[in-house]
Each structure stands twice: as C-alpha cells, then as structure tokens.
Amino acid sequence: xxxxxxxxxxxxxxxxxxxxxxxxxxxxxxxxxxxxxxxxxxxxxxxxxxxxxxxxxxxxxxxxxxxxxxxxxxxxxxxxxxxxxxxxxxxxxxxxxxxxxxxxxxxxxxxxxxxxxxxxxxxxxxxxxxxxxxxxxxxxxxxxxxxxxxxxxxxxxxxxxxxxxxxxxxxxxxxxxxxxxxxxxxxxxxxxxxxxxxxxxxxxxxxxxxxxxxxxxxxxxxxxxxxxxxxxxxxxxxxxxxxxxxxxxxxxxxxxxxxxxxxxxxxxxxxxxxxxxxxxxxxxxxxxxxxx
Ligand SMILES: O=C(O)CCC(=O)C(=O)O
Numbered sequence: 001x002x003x004x005x006x007x008x009x010x011x012x013x014x015x016x017x018x019x020x021x022x023x024x025x026x027x028x029x030x031x032x033x034x035x036x037x038x039x040x041x042x043x044x045x046x047x048x049x050x051x052x053x054x055x056x057x058x059x060x061x062x063x064x065x066x067x068x069x070x071x072x073x074x075x076x077x078x079x080x081x082x083x084x085x086x087x088x089x090x091x092x093x094x095x096x097x098x099x100x101x102x103x104x105x106x107x108x109x110x111x112x113x114x115x116x117x118x119x120x121x122x123x124x125x126x127x128x129x130x131x132x133x134x135x136x137x138x139x140x141x142x143x144x145x146x147x148x149x150x151x152x153x154x155x156x157x158x159x160x161x162x163x164x165x166x167x168x169x170x171x172x173x174x175x176x177x178x179x180x181x182x183x184x185x186x187x188x189x190x191x192x193x194x195x196x197x198x199x200x201x202x203x204x205x206x207x208x209x210x211x212x213x214x215x216x217x218x219x220x221x222x223x224x225x226x227x228x229x230x231x232x233x234x235x236x237x238x239x240x241x242x243x244x245x246x247x248x249x250x251x252x253x254x255x256x257x258x259x260x261x262x263x264x265x266x267x268x269x270x271x272x273x274x275x276x277x278x279x280x281x282x283x284x285x286x287x288x289x290x291x292x
Contacts, residue, residue: 015158099228099249115212117287133227
C-alpha cells in the first residue's frame with residue numbers, strides 16, 4: 001500500500017497521518033496471541049526488567065503489564081511486520097530517500113479498567129537525531145476510541161518549539177509541565193481508528209494519552225523509525241547492532257545535518273527504565289490517574 005500525495009501532504013502539515021487496514025487481520029491475531037503469551041509469562045516477574053514494564057499492582061496471580069519492551073526481539077511476528085514492503089514503502093515516503101533504520105520498538109498495553117496514561121511529550125526529547133526525519137508508527141491491535149485512551153496529538157506542533165521535558169530539579173523526566181508550557185491543549189485531537197489501522201507521527205509532534213477506564217483494552221504497538229542518514233545524538237550505538245537495524249537503503253558514515261531545536265535528555269532521571277517511570281517523577285500531571 002502506498003500513501004497518496006494528499007496523505008503525505010497531511011503528514012507534512014499536521015505531523016501525523018492515519019492509514020486504515022494496513023495490518024492484515026491474520027497478522028493482528030498472531031500479534032494478539034503473542035502478546036497474550038508474553039503477559040502470561042510475566043507471572044514469573046516481580047519488578048520491571050528488560051522485557052516488561054509493569055503496572056502498579058502487578059502480582060504473579062494478577063499480572064498487569066504496562067509495556068513490552070522491544071517486542072520485535074520477543075516474537076517474530078513483531079519483527080516481520082516492520083520489514084514488510086507495505087510498511088517500508090510508507091515510512092520511506094515520509095522519511096526521504098536515504099533509507100529507513102529502526103530506532104526502537106515498544107508495545108503499550110493500556111489494559112481495560114486501569115491502563116496507565118502517558119503524559120504529554122515529544123519523542124524528540126528522548127531521541128534527538130542529526131535531522132528530524134524521524135517518526136513513530138502506531139499499530140492498532142485494538143480499536144482506539146475516545147474512552148479507551150486513544151493517542152491525543154496537537155496538529156502542527158512538529159513545526160513548533162521543543163518543549164521543556166526536565167524536572168525543576170534539573171534532571172530529565174520526559175514529561176511536559178502542563179501549566180508552565182503554555183500549550184493550548186484544547187487543540188488536541190484523538191487518533192481514533194479501528195483495529196488494523198496504523199498511525200505515523202513526526203518525532204517532534206506533541207502527544208499523550210489518558211488512562212483507560214473503559215472495559216476494552218487499547219494495545220498499541222509502536223515502531224520508531226529514523227531516516228538512514230539521521231544519526232542519534234543521545235548515544236553512540238554499537239556499530240554492528242546499529243547496522244543490523246537498517247531496514248532499507250545504504251549504510252553511510254556521513255549523517256545529514258538539519259538545524260533543529262535539541263535538548264539532550266540529561267542528566268538522567270533518578271528512576272529510569274521507561275517513559276512511565278521517568279514521567280512518574282513529574283511535578284504536575286495533565287492526565288488524572290484513578291485507583292487501580
Ligand atoms: O501509548 C500511548 O498512548 C502513547 C505512547 C507514547 O507516546 C510513547 O510510549 O512514547
């Protein structure tokens with residue numbers, strides 16, 4: 001499937017585009033059963049680790065998972081979809097001709113009844129690159145609706161400033177202070193779409209999502225992609241592993257530079273491991289958290 005020129009224009013103007021029916025139904029079912037197996041296996045885990053970020057209240061008898069880290073390394077189905085021509089054709093159209101590299105992946109569960117919110121942020125604050133041809137693809141494993149925590153975005157904000165994601169005490173906490181930021185949150189739109197849809201959002205786009213107090217889960221698989229000639233500023237990657245993440249295009253040691261606002265996510269927060277952990281340190285929250 002290819003994007004129409006109108007869809008590409010919309011991504012450039014608004015900073016996001018949603019494409020329905022991109023994930024084949026058989027693959028969606030395989031992803032859901034791979035996810036169910038991973039949640040079942042989380043009974044063996046008591047604290048966050050390399051695979052799991054756990055919801056408050058998780059116990060072996062009552063497993064509650066907030067995020068699967070790097071799902072493309074956990075089950076082949078998550079690896080296969082990001083390499084499919086349908087996905088790479090779209091991502092190439094958005095990121096340009098140099099090629100596509102996987103930066104990372106995650107699966108945010110947002111379980112029915114308690115799934116945690118994600119405070120407003122810009123992905124760029126977490127992983128700035130030498131140019132901003134960087135995006136995240138959301139794969140809707142379930143319907144995303146107004147009441148089950150669909151992602152909220154501020155259209156056009158990818159062209160605006162990089163907001164402060166630091167705590168007043170000086171460390172990076174990965175969340176924007178809703179009062180100090182001056183952002184007009186009434187402009188937010190919800191990326192509601194049926195299961196099988198995929199969204200693509202620019203790394204500088206403002207976004208967040210509310211707690212899921214509905215009785216339906218909202219599992220969202222996310223792949224982070226960078227243009228092949230965008231080099232990460234935060235870390236010096238191990239070269240062989242970095243090259244293995246090149247999904248399309250040619251390897252190059254000549255990154256493309258573009259003047260973009262950058263603020264490195266340092267010093268690191270006292271609690272690290274996932275966005276949920278670092279955001280739990282934020283002084284003020286936008287999204288309410290109900291009792292689990
Ligand atoms: O799961 C969501 O609704 C938001 C995800 C997100 O923005 C993130 O994990 O960086």
